[in-house]
Amino acid sequence: xxxxxxxxxxxxxxxxxxxxxxxxxxxxxxxxxxxxxxxxxxxxxxxxxxxxxxxxxxxxxxxxxxxxxxxxxxxxxxxxxxxxxxxxxxxxxxxxxxxxxxxxxxxxxxxxxxxxxxxxxxxxxxxxxxxxxxxxxxxxxxxxxxxxxxxxxxxxxxxxxxxxxxxxxxxxxxxxxxxxxxxxxxxxxxxxxxxxxxxxxxxxxxxxxxxxxxxxxxxxxxxxxxxxxxxxxxxxxxxxxxxxxxxxxxxxxxxxxxxxxxxxxxxxxxxxxxxxxxxxxxxxxxxxxxxxxxxxxxxxxxxxxxxxxxxxxxxxxxxxxxxxxxxxxxxxxxxxxxxxxxxxxxxxxxxxxxxxxxxxx
Numbered sequence: 001x002x003x004x005x006x007x008x009x010x011x012x013x014x015x016x017x018x019x020x021x022x023x024x025x026x027x028x029x030x031x032x033x034x035x036x037x038x039x040x041x042x043x044x045x046x047x048x049x050x051x052x053x054x055x056x057x058x059x060x061x062x063x064x065x066x067x068x069x070x071x072x073x074x075x076x077x078x079x080x081x082x083x084x085x086x087x088x089x090x091x092x093x094x095x096x097x098x099x100x101x102x103x104x105x106x107x108x109x110x111x112x113x114x115x116x117x118x119x120x121x122x123x124x125x126x127x128x129x130x131x132x133x134x135x136x137x138x139x140x141x142x143x144x145x146x147x148x149x150x151x152x153x154x155x156x157x158x159x160x161x162x163x164x165x166x167x168x169x170x171x172x173x174x175x176x177x178x179x180x181x182x183x184x185x186x187x188x189x190x191x192x193x194x195x196x197x198x199x200x201x202x203x204x205x206x207x208x209x210x211x212x213x214x215x216x217x218x219x220x221x222x223x224x225x226x227x228x229x230x231x232x233x234x235x236x237x238x239x240x241x242x243x244x245x246x247x248x249x250x251x252x253x254x255x256x257x258x259x260x261x262x263x264x265x266x267x268x269x270x271x272x273x274x275x276x277x278x279x280x281x282x283x284x285x286x287x288x289x290x291x292x293x294x295x296x297x298x299x300x301x302x303x304x305x306x307x308x309x310x311x312x313x314x315x316x317x318x319x320x321x322x323x324x325x326x327x328x329x330x331x332x333x334x335x336x337x338x339x340x341x342x343x344x345x346x347x348x349x350x351x352x353x354x355x356x357x358x359x360x361x
Contacts, residue, residue: 002166004119005234006107007141007149008126010086011158013103015045017082018072020135028070035059035071038248042074046158058293079103082134089129093122098234104153106146108234120163127161143169145230147182154180169228174201181225183218191215200226243279244287244336245269252291252329259325260317262333267316270335271309280305280340284312286319287334295332298322306337 010016014032019025029048031041039059051066063069083102090097093116096108109122116122123140130138139160141152148169152162164172177199178184178192195214197203204226211219224230247266253259274280282301289295298319306312316335 002110002144003108003234004110004112005143005146005149006109006119006123006126007146007153008086008090008105008107008123009139009141009150009153009157010103010130011137011139012043012045012049013136014043014074014079015048015072016136017075017079019045021078022072025070025072029053029066029068030070030072031059031062032072032074033059034073035063038250039071040248082136085134086130086136086138089126089133092129093126096234096236098236106149106234120161123161127159145228146232146234147225147230148172148228150182151176151180166228173226173228174199174204176200178203181222183221183225188215188218241340242281242336242338243270243273243277244285244334244338245273246287246332246334248289248332249330252331254325254327254329256326259320259330259333262330263316263320263335264313266333266335267309267313270337271307271312274307274337279337280307281337282306282341283337283339284315284319285336285338286316286323287332287336288323288325288330289332289334290325291329291331293331296323301339305341312337 015030018030018032027047028045029051030045031048031053032043033039033041037060041053041055041057041059041062043055044053044062048062048066048069051069053062053066053069059071079102087097087099087105090105090107093112093114094107094109098106100106109119112122119142123142127138127140130136137159139153139157141149141155141162141164143149143152143164144166148164152164153160155162178197179189181200184192191214192198192203197206203222206223208220208223211223213219215222245266247262249262253262282303282305283299284306285297285299287295287297300315300319302315304311306315312335
């Protein structure tokens, strides 16, 4: 039986909560984050986005694009509380809810509590309740799998509602730019373009063997997506897959001694988070963002579980040796532990979704 999947994505969530709670900010370009030199935009209102301001953009660039931009400090406790209220609305229709972050989630409404036949009617009601009860705006995508539902929720933002029916899926995917495919970031998109793949139709002409050779395990995922296939179920409780942290530095650095000191501080923080979350994994990943905002990652997997500073720091230093930063000053350093054993205990959903603003400031 075909599933009925809804993807709900709140529009400019943090910024919209601030504009809701502070009427004087409504209709004005705002960014949640810090305006200081090394600050980063977490979320921008749609008024700011018209100037090209985007999340993860440096605050300085955002201010150049929009001189009237208003920066608002983030209130994570408020955003988590509002997210819980949104989920209370979801639970009126189904308990099969898979959060992706505080502001988006999948809902499987194949068998729903009100007994409604059409998923699009459920999505429309959820959007209206969020608007009426919380005075916020959400976009919704409806389809028979998670890949297409997520694509659909992005299709008519803001305040969008889009349904991709099974008999329309292949034509829709054929026209879809490769950058819009789930799991295709800037690096993968560039490689796709070099292979002559710019949209779903061109992706569909490539063989499974070719895609697997070029993209590893993800090749089979892209092969299925191009054909409208995504068998992943909506998982009501997810296992934490990784724990990480990253620091944006006060100034770009390239001296080895300075880089080692900063790496040590990140490793100490990571070890603390691992202890708090009782998390262990076998893979350590180093993330480096350079002064020009380009970035690289380096990873290593060990047979033993990693969770203490004594285990993490030596491996992090080894990964750092693979990075040429003497001619490319470093702006940000990050470390994460992933690849936990299957028996890793499941964590509470809200614990998984919480993070600290220092991660992206």
